Amino acid sequence: xxxxxxxxxxxxxxxxxxxxxxxxxxxxxxxxxxxxxxxxxxxxxxxxxxxxxxxxxxxxxxxxxxxxxxxxxxxxxxxxxxxxxxxxxxxxxxxxxxxxxxxxxxxxxxxxxxxxxxxxxxxxxxxxxxxxxxxxxxxxxxxxxxxxxxxxxxxxxxxxxxxxxxxxxxxxxxxxxxxxxxxxxxxxxxxxxxxxxxxxxxxxxxxxxxxxxxxxxxxxxxxxxxxxxxxxxxxxxxxxxxxxxxxxxxxxxxxxxxxxxxxxxxxxxxxxxxxxxxxxxxxxxxxxxxxxxxxxxxxxxxxxxxxxxxxxxxxxxxxxxxxxxxxxxxxxxxxxxxxxxxxxxxxxxxxxxxxxxxxxxxxxxxxxxxxxxxxxxxxxxxxxxxxxxxxxxxxxxxxxxxxxxxxxxxxxxxxxxxxxxxxxxxx
Ligand code: HEC
Numbered sequence: 445x446x447x448x449x450x451x452x453x454x455x456x457x458x459x460x461x462x463x464x465x466x467x468x469x470x471x472x473x474x475x476x477x478x479x480x481x482x483x484x485x486x487x488x489x490x491x492x493x494x495x496x497x498x499x500x501x502x503x504x505x506x507x508x509x510x511x512x513x514x515x516x517x518x519x520x521x522x523x524x525x526x527x528x529x530x531x532x533x534x535x536x537x538x539x540x541x542x543x544x545x546x547x548x549x550x551x552x553x554x555x556x557x558x559x560x561x562x563x564x565x566x567x568x569x570x571x572x573x574x575x576x577x578x579x580x581x582x583x584x585x586x587x588x589x590x591x592x593x594x595x596x597x598x599x600x601x602x603x604x605x606x607x608x609x610x611x612x613x614x615x616x617x618x619x620x621x622x623x624x625x626x627x628x629x630x631x632x633x634x635x636x637x638x639x640x641x642x643x644x645x646x647x648x649x650x651x652x653x654x655x656x657x658x659x660x661x662x663x664x665x666x667x668x669x670x671x672x673x674x675x676x677x678x679x680x681x682x683x684x685x686x687x688x689x690x691x692x693x694x695x696x697x698x699x700x701x702x703x704x705x706x707x708x709x710x711x712x713x714x715x716x717x718x719x720x721x722x723x724x725x726x727x728x729x730x731x732x733x734x735x736x737x738x739x740x741x742x743x744x745x746x747x748x749x750x751x752x753x754x755x756x757x758x759x760x761x762x763x764x765x766x767x768x769x770x771x772x773x774x775x776x777x778x779x780x781x782x783x784x785x786x787x788x789x790x791x792x793x794x795x796x797x798x799x800x801x802x803x804x805x806x807x808x809x810x811x812x813x814x815x816x817x818x819x820x821x822x823x824x825x826x827x828x829x830x831x832x833x834x835x836x837x838x839x840x841x842x843x844x845x846x847x848x849x850x851x852x853x854x855x856x857x858x859x860x861x862x863x864x865x866x867x868x869x870x871x
Contacts, residue, residue: 481560482568483512490553491515494532504634504684516565523561526554533682533810540802542817589628589722591616593702599655601636603714607707607856609658611666613650614702614721623693626724627677628685633717638707638857639680642721644673646700653703658855672700675736675865678776680811685722688773689819692869693726694734707855732869734773739763739830739864741853751782751836751860753848758834759862764827765793769871772822774815775801778863781808781842782834782851788864793825800828808842808857819869832862 481487491499491509499505499514509515515522525531532547549557560566593614601608616622631637647669656663676694677686688694696702702721741749743761751757777786783806790798798820822828838848844858845851851860 481556481563482566483515483560484568484570486556487515487560488512490549490556494547494549494553498532504682512567516567519561519565523557526557529554533807535803535805535807535810535812536814537802537804541799541814544815544817545812546814546817587724590725591618591622591723592720593723594720595632595704595718596654598632598716598718599706601633601708601711601715601717603711605710605712607638607710609705609707609855611653611656611658611663612704612706613645613653614704615651616696616701618696618698618700620698622696622723623726623730624688624696624723625693625726626685626687627694628722628724629677629679630684630720630722631679631717632719633708633715634681636708636711636715636717637679637681637719638709639678640704640706640719641678642676643671643703643705644676644696644700645669645703646672646697648699648701650701650703671703672697673736675738676702678778678865680778682810683776683812686774686813686867687724687815688734688867689815690728691730692732692734692773693730696723709857732771734867734869737770737866737868739828739866741862744862749853749860749862751834751851753850754837756784756833756835756837759832761830761862761864762827763830765825766822766827767824769824770822770826770866770868771819771871772800772816773819773867773869774813776811776813776863776865777801777803777832778811778861778865779806779808779832779834780857780860781844782836782840782860783808783832784835785833786831788828788830790820790822790826790828792823798822798826813865813867821871824871828864828866830862830864834860 495505495509497503499507499509501508507514526549529548532549534547536543536546538546538548593616595612595614599610599612627642629640629642649669650666653666673694704719704721706717706719708717739761743763744759745762746760749759775788777788779786786801786803786806788800790800792798800820801814836843836848836851838846851858853859853861
């Protein structure tokens with residue numbers, strides 16, 4: 445929490461804003477804009493780069509920040525969420541490892557927003573070439589997907605307050621292998637989608653699964669079928685798409701189909717969902733294929749994976765030594781509501797430590813695929829170490845149970861998980 449937060453809690457929110465409001469009014473009246481930051485000179489480029497991807501019509505953010513008015517009327521709110529580094533959301537420690545998809549404002553950028561807000565959010569002079577209609581639009585790169593696979597029909601989510609796990613089969617119609625460079629999952633119902641996992645089936649035996657329940661006896665048969673890819677991609681809120689580096693791609697073989705497992709959160713009223721998967725094929729030659737390694741609760745060394753009520757346990761995974769060298773592309777850590785911290789490193793046979801990911805304040809709402817700025821090479825014989833801590837006390841505000849109760853492995857958000865999903869290309 446930043447100093448602003450402490451100030452607001454100490455002297456009360458209204459009092460604080462009033463005080464600062466007065467200050468900025470005086471400044472504005474005197475025509476003093478510290479550093480002279482205006483919307484068009486400083487704020488618009490910054491918002492376009494760090495916020496617009498989500499805060500635009502149809503984006504995941506709750507409102508658009510594309511126009512001057514959008515930002516100006518929320519200036520103090522924007523100043524606050526950026527100061528406490530709540531926005532843009534990026535839970536991983538950027539000093540520990542760098543990522544190609546990392547987000548974050550520099551201290552200077554945060555200061556500029558503060559100055560601008562305190563100066564009364566001046567608009568400044570709109571650059572001539574900037575038409576009103578295309579504010580920021582050029583900054584959102586859009587490419588048409590090569591294949592859009594939509595759920596056959598809207599799935600009716602019952603309003604019975606129960607969690608719901610369903611399987612959907614999406615035929616691809618692929619006549620030749622597809623080399624997929626970007627995978628995107630677009631939830632039809634953002635509010636009720638908890639997570640989804642996309643698998644690839646090449647046996648053709650899953651056709652006709654359309655909303656099959658997790659409790660359906662037929663599922664046992666399906667689960668014995670060897671899948672071509674058990675984890676093509678996992679969607680959790682905040683992880684809308686994943687891209688692979690140039691020259692690499694996931695292969696989906698001709699004739700195979702996607703199987704999507706969706707977890708719906710409990711709802712008090714009936715709603716619908718019709719989600720879709722968008723695949724973008726590689727446009728440059730692919731020399732290496734992307735594989736998935738999923739480390740799970742089964743790999744934990746201090747079993748059992750049981751979070752006793754009123755405890756704060758830590759679990760460890762030690763995986764390897766790996767039998768084949770790998771170039772790591774990305775990591776996706778996954779825990780549920782009780783997760784607190786997550787850390788993963790690799791250790792090479794020479795004893796070098798390769799930092800993978802470190803999250804000091806786990807946020808269930810923001811789970812992402814962290815793609816390394818450059819692929820990390822792990823030589824044969826390396827081991828991967830993971831450490832995850834949980835808080836299953838009644839004091840944890842995220843704890844769904846009060847008083848706390850024992851929690852074990854499970855897919856429901858009220859159960860827990862410990863996963864690290866790695867995309868890599870084998871050496
Ligand atoms: C990856 C997507 C994403 C990016 C990037 C992003 N936001 Fe957000 N923002 C969200 C979502 C989703 C919410 C609503 C959920 C929440 O409040 O956690 C939100 C909420 C907010 C809120 C309201 C907070 C509240 O407590 O209700 C403000 C203000 C905000 N964002 C400003 C910004 C600014 C300014 C930036 C850029 C510096 C930014 N956001 C970048 C997704 C994003």
